[in-house]
Amino acid sequence: KVLHRDVKPQNLLISEIGELKLADFGLARAKSVPSHTYSHEVVTLWYRPPDVLLGSTEYSTSLDMWGVGCIFVEMLTGVPTFPGVRCTYDQLDKIFKILGTPNEETWPGVTRLPGYKPHRLIFYKIRKLGLSFPRLYDIADGDSMASSLLQLNPDDRIDAEEALRHPYFSSLPRKLYELPDGEC
Known part of the structure; x- marks a missing residue:
């Protein structure tokens, strides 16, 4: 397994036949066994x-799946999902305002993360994502x-693999499955 660690729209390339490719593996790392040595300074804010x-520096492929979720919502709605403007806590506020602020009940272990500082967080109720993005x-x-992609708890x-089996893909037009395979 490989962690890309910078999944964002600018790193997605789409060919003229509709083939999607992931680019810019500058921050990528091999992920064969869990590691405690990864940096938290990865991924565009x-x-x-x-x-x-x-x-957290104990992450897995769930790191990239969050980015996929942000891009998925952005593609369907035409607007960035969580456009933070200043810093880490501003970004967290954008996320928690939409998804709710986690606690030990909703995300066991969250309060032990180094950046979990209750005095810096505003506590929002858990909400459905579609309330903020009705287009969904x-x-x-x-x-x-x-x-499913934007779960707070990694x-x-x-x-x-689960995403590919999600019912969302079964409702897509059959024509998409008939696109020709590109050359390697």
């Missing part, structure tokens, strides 16, 4: 998951897919 924003309800299984985030 808008696409950085809350666990990393809170200082207009697309079959769009809200469910986005919500252990609850859907992985790539």
